[in-house]
Amino acid sequence: MTDQTPTRSPEAVAEGLDQAMIRRVVHRFYADAREDPVIGPVFRTHVPDDQWQAHLDKITAFWSSSLLGTGSYDGRPMPKHLAITELNDDHFRRWLALFRHTVTDLCPPNTAELFITRSERIAEAFRINIGMHRGEDLMFRPPLTREAYP
Template sequence: MKGRASPQRTILVDGKPLPELLDEAMIRAVVHGFYADVRRDPLIGPIFNAALAPDEWPAHLDKLCDFWSATLLRTDRYGGRPLPPHLRIPGLGEDHFRRWLSLFRDTVQRLCPADVAALFMDRALRIAHSFRLAVAFSRGEDTTTIAPIAGDGL
């Protein structure tokens, strides 16, 4: 039986079609470029390098690519829980989240067109805020005073 080809699914993000240039290759470039910078960073590099042995990084980068693919391209490749490992990091605080966001911003601005960089940053800012709230809550801290970090405040 002949039929019509199934139409390509249009992914909408905040009511707008996803930029065509955002694909798996761009996600991979961002993830790998960003975490190369993270691993060398004097503030947050030691946290990541203590948590992951050198031979564990390839699998972790694959998992992070899956996470961003699910987050931005709406694939179903990621099935993990990203928050729990962060809750176990002693002393994780505001400076760490700001540095993570600053490095991420630098990476996406370097590698992506402006509209794609903005989409990545919007999601990163939301994730950082959610994680900051969860970390504070898990420590029994007052979360009502935690405001989102603004991208222009990095």
Template structure:
């Protein structure tokens, strides 16, 4: 989906930019989010097992580029995240729910209302896409797989 297009009821990128969305805000969100993720007892270990201490700055910049591309259309991200996530055998719905809860908390805390709503809508689509692709990769049957439920921030 183009950054300028939105689904019905979802804030547009233009609305978020009018509220102050820029690359600096995306960077603040990503950095604060990963501070919380690294300390989380459920998903922190998943990240720590794959990202060495000295590689966190690089990872944060890569994810900042991802969100800048997704929301602002910067085209600064060129990675292929799906294969890396498919290789994480322990990833389950609980991990995705926690990731989303921490993400919602972060953007609600740091962003204006419409910008937070845009981040949340996109993050939920990203999580569902990853979740479904991982399930297909594992050979799971997806016919009656309900969407993720929301978890509150710890």
């Protein structure tokens, strides 16, 4: 799957999308995610405390590369996610709901929408790749539904 979306969004940059905003989003989201009853246990199990800051730095680099075109991310996230055997659609829905909540709270509208669109595309790609890896029948799998965040 090729992402045809331009890397930078002039509207989001005009609203103030920059490295600092991305860092705020990543740090707030992952602080909340670690405490979340649905996705928190996955994060706490697979990202030990002593690796947490490095994880935040890597995710910040990912979003900076994705939204600002910085080229600072050089990771391979899929193999790590494939190894998380308990990962399922409930986790993806919750991740997206919390992420939407975070960016809507912290970002101007166009920037929040850019984050949301990318995050939904990423979640779908991950869940399809994970399903293929597990040998699941993906022929009639519907897209994720949006879950409200409490």
